[in-house]
Amino acid sequence: MESSQILIAGVGGLGCSWAMGAWSKCNSEADILLIDADDDSFALAESGHVLKLGTVVDKLGCAALPPLAEQRMRSVSAVVRKLMQPVELVILLTGLGGGTGTGAAHEFARQARLSGAVVIAVAAMPFGIQSTRLNIAEEGFARLDKFAHITVRLSLERLARQAREKGRTWQMGAEWVEDLVDGLVRTLLRMGLINLDLMDLRAIVEQDGKSTLLVGMGDADEPEKILHSAMMAPLEALDVGGATGCLIQIEGGLGMTLSQVDSVARLFTDALDSDAQVILGARVSEDLHNSMRVVTLLSGISES
Ligand SMILES: Nc1nc2c(ncn2[C@@H]2O[C@H](COP(=O)(O)OP(=O)(O)OP(=O)(O)O)[C@@H](O)[C@H]2O)c(=O)[nH]1
Ligand SMILES: [Mg+2]
Numbered sequence: 545m546e547s548s549q550i551l552i553a554g555v556g557g558l559g560c561s562w563a564m565g566a567w568s569k570c571n572s573e574a575d576i577l578l579i580d581a582d583d584d585s586f587a588l589a590e591s592g593h594v595l596k597l598g599t600v601v602d603k604l605g606c607a608a609l610p611p612l613a614e615q616r617m618r619s620v621s622a623v624v625r626k627l628m629q630p631v632e633l634v635i636l637l638t639g640l641g642g643g644t645g646t647g648a649a650h651e652f653a654r655q656a657r658l659s660g661a662v663v664i665a666v667a668a669m670p671f672g673i674q675s676t677r678l679n680i681a682e683e684g685f686a687r688l689d690k691f692a693h694i695t696v697r698l699s700l701e702r703l704a705r706q707a708r709e710k711g712r713t714w715q716m717g718a719e720w721v722e723d724l725v726d727g728l729v730r731t732l733l734r735m736g737l738i739n740l741d742l743m744d745l746r747a748i749v750e751q752d753g754k755s756t757l758l759v760g761m762g763d764a765d766e767p768e769k770i771l772h773s774a775m776m777a778p779l780e781a782l783d784v785g786g787a788t789g790c791l792i793q794i795e796g797g798l799g800m801t802l803s804q805v806d807s808v809a810r811l812f813t814d815a816l817d818s819d820a821q822v823i824l825g826a827r828v829s830e831d832l833h834n835s836m837r838v839v840t841l842l843s844g845i846s847e848s
Pocket of ligand 1: 580581669
């Protein structure tokens, strides 16, 4: 895959800020698109595509009005269609519960999918105590889930808790999102020992049922710790055991052996359905030394 075939898209304030962070983390080896009604989201974007929903009159965004954002997103569909021409994969990042992300994310996903792209969405859910926001977010999630191939449901509450445990402010939780996007982009862009390609990705994302993504990182000789770090993801509870599709990409330093690859792969796929379709990829990255990074995409998770 080439970098112009992968688009990192942020929708709404939080989504745009995550998209910018993720894009710089993967050294701009993908295209970026920022969608918001609020000019502030574009302030740091020196290059890349920007779609502004609305005019200067309402600088404050879509003011918690998802239908307005949706309507505006629809009105720019011709621009989106043009932008989508080279794109094979969209990684959509958004925070639900406000106006713009909640209203526009699913409509953008719909348009991207119509253009033939695989759409992987990461949607942040607001804190439980914000019950009105949470209700708005739930509706937005259901709509997004309908159009995206994969919708990863992130809990801002867990993200905040984990950030606090590490002595950081909650915005730093963006790191997790950045690693995830970076891992995915690397997975698909570069050739490895065992190659994965877009057809593999499609085979996994097109399975019925729920799906999610996990990233783990750790010492190559301690596969259990890598699995543990993946399980610490700030995802909302989802029982991944019994998943019927799994794409797993393992990246390690120059000294990585096939037996290390094998033991990590085994550990990560242990809980899956015995008939699960598992697609494995592995590659060497000089910058990883003795650590390993594992990106796993699980699908066909039955609804409980
Ligand atoms: N706790 C906390 N949550 C935040 C913060 N910023 C965003 N969020 C959450 O993320 C969700 C989406 O926020 P934004 O991305 O700013 O909203 P938007 O899509 O730009 O929507 P509008 O600005 O209303 O048009 C909200 O529901 C909040 O729960 C923050 O600074 N602190
Ligand atoms: Mg906003």
